[in-house]
Amino acid sequence: MSATGSLDLVKAAPAAATSAPPTDNRPAEKDNTTFRGIVQGDAELNFEWAAFLIDSLVAAGVTHAVMCPGAQMAPLALACRANPKLQISVVIDERSAAFFALGLSRVSRRPTILICTSGSAVGEFFPAVMEASTGLIPLILLTADRAPENQDRCSAQAIDQIRAYGEHVRSSHSLPLPDASIGTLSALASRIYEQSLWPMPGPVHVNQPFRDPLVPKTRNKRAVPQPPTITEPVIQLRAEDVERMADTLSGRRGVIVCGATENVEEPGFADAVYELARQLAAPIIADPFSNLRFGAPADAGVIARADAFLRANRFTETHQPEWILNFGGPAMSKPVLSYMQESSASDYIVVDPTTRWSDPLLRATHLVRSSPETLCRALTGSGRLKPAPDVWRQSFMACDAFIDTLSRSAFDTTLWEAPIVRRLIKAAPDGAVVFSGNSMSVRDFDSFSGSTDTRLRLLANRGTNGIDGSIGTLTGIAAAQRHTKTVCMIGDMAFSHDVGSLQLAGDLDIVVVVLNNGGGGIFEYLPTANVPEYQDFLSPPTLSIGTAAKACGWQHWEIADLDGFNRALEAAMAAKGPCLIEAVIDRKESVRQHKLFWSAVNGINATIRLRGPEGMIATFGQTQPTSQPASQDATDDSLDFDRD
Incomplete structure (x- = not known):
């Protein structure tokens, strides 16, 4: 060191x-x-x-x-x-x-x-x-x-x-x-x-x-020659392969799943996949870190709340795709992964231009080495695509709208993760980066970030899914985009894990929300919640969040209710330099709100039953949450949790 x-x-x-x-x-x-x-x-x-x-x-x-x-x-x-x-x-x-x-x-x-x-x-x-x-x-x-x-x-x-x-x-x-x-x-x-x-x-x-001595008395330099020009190839399919794939997708009910890996080297991918979805009348199930949710056209069919409504077993039973087209690796959401894993789709097409073998579900029937943007444009330009029945995509979009209404109304009255996420997304300026810690933070962004007209780039360290390095990564992101404010939400354990990186912020314009819920709140949803050694997993941090932040030059607000959060966020967004909002959350109340929300999602099941076995629906009435405990179907998500 x-x-x-x-x-x-x-x-x-x-x-x-x-x-x-x-x-x-x-x-x-x-x-x-x-x-x-x-x-x-x-x-x-x-x-x-x-x-x-x-x-x-x-x-x-x-x-x-x-x-x-x-x-x-x-x-x-x-x-x-x-x-x-x-x-x-x-x-x-x-x-x-x-x-x-x-x-x-x-x-x-x-x-x-x-x-x-x-x-x-x-x-x-x-x-x-x-x-x-x-x-x-x-x-x-x-x-x-x-x-x-x-x-x-x-x-x-x-x-x-x-x-x-x-x-x-x-x-x-x-x-x-x-x-x-x-x-x-x-x-x-x-x-x-x-x-x-x-x-x-x-x-x-x-x-x-290097061999000693290491510090020179004079510093002579050689002129560097002009480096060679390196042209990277654009990988694309043969015409006959495009035609074969177009025929596979055409006129059939399918879903486009865009996972957590950005196609950032292809700035035209978003528009290309939106057009492909239009021509196929297919929904785009968009992971929040695919960054297709923010700034998407209303007619693109982007689904931002699949993590919620794919928990409704009646919907998944009646909406089985015939094909799945996957860009950007697997989705983060366990309900989405389960839907893909258990679907009856005969064609599961994975598109990845790298050398990765991106098939964690062992379902791939086709692994396509192609530029995603190039493939989308080749398919839409083939003249061979026909749409699925309109009601197929409308059903997904209706569910998406239903969940959006649900989270904006019945679950926006107390301080927990859903309203915090919604307010952070709304506060972020156009073109900004929003950074998320891992564990429950990323899952709450998935469930509650929704879609916006604002162009945002949501990032997280999803390679290894670890909680380490969150503040260090955040400050590097903010340093690289000094022209706009960077916003972030992390848990108190992630904060404690990387507290030493607070000193890197300097004068960077950052707003961080730290969810102070007394440790690893994610373990409330796991079998560890029922073992005598539960406190070993919860491990509440012992440091003072505010003291640590102030010692490193951050402005600090500690709040415990939604009104206080609204005022603190407004002040932090208007301030210069690094700002930290410590949101003190009742962990048990947060768990209760999550389970009530998942229970209310089951209103989709009742609506589908009323509409008949085909389950093809276009509109929903508002379903209010109940005070009863959520059903097993609503709460047992088999979430692939990592550390908080």
Whole structure:
């Protein structure tokens, strides 16, 4: 771990004052000397090598670097400061820094350079590396290392760092000590940059040893050649494959499921899939993190509340699809996954342009390696599509509207997660990022965020579904989109888990709602709620949320009712800098509200029964919740919960 450091959030770094003009004439390597038998390196060559590597990565397209201070990484740190095009953040804690870099990359859609010193610091990156790998987020990890002669002889801060991240990185490069091969770094940097983005975005590891001394007296740089132009392919199907798929979908009842992985590299995907749904008269069951719910046209058939109404067994029994078309990986919602798993669909088509095998349900009949946008446009342009019966999609849309009315009326009078989510979504400005913690927070966003005319981008660390790194990721996201306010909702355990990252906020415009419900509220819905050791799972955090926030320069409001939340949110949205609203929620009351809501959803079952066995419905009357306990069908969701 690094010992000391300072915070310098995302400010363009000026070139080092001692930098000399670039030159290609100096020798690539000086002779090493020895002092009492210890091999001495060349500090000037260390810097020149590091600068050539950093400058080559910047030439390839990198714009941000996050550095964790330590002695061994000095050449890389000085090299970053010597490049005026690089925006630099210095973060003391490597674990926070890694999630901060992950947040930057999520928004910028480019790899962020992440630098640390040798030893245990390398391991501190690991949680974010796993998230970046499974979440398809590009990162370039530069880990400084001790010289080979320091390895395996009890030297300080010397561990085996080569391939430290195993299969969690797209590629791993073990570089030599700086030597005469410096000219090869330019091509390698371009390769590293591409590996982080294609064919499947993710982290790339570069381990760079240096031999002492590490701080040069002069800082000469070499000019970096123009990197090669890399053209990424657009994967598309043959014409006969498109025709075959169009015939499979045409005129049949089906659902388009868009999962939690954004098609962010394809800005035209949303419009393309909306048009495909129109031509097929198919509903789009949109995971909240597909980001198809926000700003969608009214006639696109986007379903934002399937997590609620697919709990109604009568609806699922009478609305069996003949085909399922899945973009963006599996949905987060367990009711949606169960609907897909148990459906009688004869054709289950998974579209994924990467090398992932995206079939957790073991249902795929077709795995299509194609650009999602390109495939949608090919199908809609084929002239072969025919719509399903109109009532098929209308039924889904009617259920969606029914749940929306239900959550806006009967369940909007007390302080619990549903009204908090709705107000956060409404308060977020057009084009903003809304970040969610994992566990119950993401599920409440799924159930209650609904759909809006406002264009929003909802993000969460859904790669590994962990609660760690929430605040670090949030601050990285906010730093990458300084032009607008970033809003967030996380649980108190997620807050406690990453409280050290509060100091990264600086002057960033952030509004965070922390749900203070006394620990892991999610375990109220699991079998753990009935075991004598329940408190071990609940684990209420012992820190003062407000004290921690204020110590790191955040404005803080503590509220315990809906009126207080409304006032605090209005004040926080109008304020500058980081703001934290601590919503003190009665956990038992929250559980009761959730179960009442799920029970009220069963009103769909009664309506379908009245309409007949076909279950084709277009309108609903309002169903009020009852005070009776929810039925087993309504409450036993078999939710695939992770930690709170």
